[in-house]
Amino acid sequence: MNTxxxxxxxxxxxxxxxxxxDMTTNKMNLLQAVNSALDTAMKANPRVVCLGKILANSVASxxxxxxxxxxxxxxxxxxPLLRNRA
Amino acid sequence: MAVAEIQFADYIFPAFDQIVNEAAxxxxxxxxQFDCGxxxxxxxxxxxxxxxxxxxxxxxxxFCHTPGLKVVMPSNPYQxxxxxxxxxxxxxxxxxxxxxxxxxxxxxxxxxxxxxxxxGVAEIVQKGTDITLVGWGAQMIQLNKAAELVAKEGVSxxxxxxxxxxxxxxxxxxxxxxRTGRLVISHEAPLTGGFAGEIAATIQEQCFLSLEAPIARVxxxxxxxPLAHEKLYLADYLKIVEAIKxxxxx
Numbered sequence: 570m571n572t573x574x575x576x577x578x579x580x581x582x583x584x585x586x587x588x589x590x591d592m593t594t595n596k597m598n599l600l601q602a603v604n605s606a607l608d609t610a611m612k613a614n615p616r617v618v619c620l621g622k623i624l625a626n627s628v629a630s631x632x633x634x635x636x637x638x639x640x641x642x643x644x645x646x647x648x649p650l651l652r653n654r655a
Numbered sequence: 656m657a658v659a660e661i662q663f664a665d666y667i668f669p670a671f672d673q674i675v676n677e678a679a680x681x682x683x684x685x686x687x688q689f690d691c692g693x694x695x696x697x698x699x700x701x702x703x704x705x706x707x708x709x710x711x712x713x714x715x716x717x718f719c720h721t722p723g724l725k726v727v728m729p730s731n732p733y734q735x736x737x738x739x740x741x742x743x744x745x746x747x748x749x750x751x752x753x754x755x756x757x758x759x760x761x762x763x764x765x766x767x768x769x770x771x772x773x774x775g776v777a778e779i780v781q782k783g784t785d786i787t788l789v790g791w792g793a794q795m796i797q798l799n800k801a802a803e804l805v806a807k808e809g810v811s812x813x814x815x816x817x818x819x820x821x822x823x824x825x826x827x828x829x830x831x832x833x834r835t836g837r838l839v840i841s842h843e844a845p846l847t848g849g850f851a852g853e854i855a856a857t858i859q860e861q862c863f864l865s866l867e868a869p870i871a872r873v874x875x876x877x878x879x880x881p882l883a884h885e886k887l888y889l890a891d892y893l894k895i896v897e898a899i900k901x902x903x904x905x
Binding site: 592593595597 | 658697729736739743744753754760761762764768
């Protein structure tokens with residue numbers, strides 16, 4: 570993991586992913602970047618669990634759906650779990 | 656480490672008690688023996704999609720009133736990945752508001768690798784000398800457009816993206832206002848009780864003798880988010896341009 574400080578091109582940028590030769594970059598939209606963060610977090614730590622409706626699936630067409638990952642739980646999938654607990 | 660998505664932010668309020676009274680106080684209440692294990696709550700927020708009153712609100716100020724929480728609002732893909740990774744790994748609960756209006760419209764180069772952006776640190780998007788503009792999330796598009804327009808008339812704007820509202824980067828904003836002497840803050844949420852009021856109060860305390868004009872707030876209206884008049888309600892770049900001209904000409 571690297572700690573970067575500012576967005577590429579910002580006025581107070583002193584380290585950026587684009588300028589850092591150790592980093593390879595891809596053009597992403599904001600939603601794809603959110604998905605990329607979730608993927609990265611889950612790969613780095615199996616204790617990271619994502620829950621929710623995951624809007625990302627329907628709009629970030631070039632990315633594999635986040636819910637296909639092992640440690641994600643769609644909200645609908647939680648309902649039987651909660652019923653069992655009750 | 657749970658990353659929960661609540662869609663949209665307008666529907667976060669049934670969980671308000673659990674977030675504000677339980678999650679936010681867990682560390683304090685246990686004498687720092689326990690934390691929430693890295694709870695991050697993602698919620699798409701904001702207008703610009705003709706979503707009407709239940710799919711357009713910006714509820715950040717409710718959560719900024721709660722010590723124990725962190726409130727993060729990215730404005731571009733690079734910030735979204737870096738700040739979300741930092742939020743997930745933060746031991747305290749973080750509310751991560753995502754500007755849904757620019758989910759696809761905002762694009763940029765993003766590292767494939769693992770990286771974090773520090774929470775609580777603002778970004779100076781553009782250096783300037785005449786006036787400081789402060790905003791966050793999707794509102795940064797309006798602020799940047801306004802800065803571009805007034806630049807043609809010779810007004811130099813310093814544009815600051817707060818990125819994190821709780822805790823917010825007071826030093827960066829205060830340093831800027833001490834140099835420019837003027838401040839305009841803009842957000843989509845209604846004026847009364849909005850987070851711009853907190854920033855204005857802090858900056859007048861810290862920079863009173865540097866201010867050349869009253870601090871201006873350009874915000875949503877004090878009404879429910881409208882069904883049919885979204886463009887009138889939102890604080891667009893034209894309203895910000897007017898506020899800049901009034902403040903600079905004071």
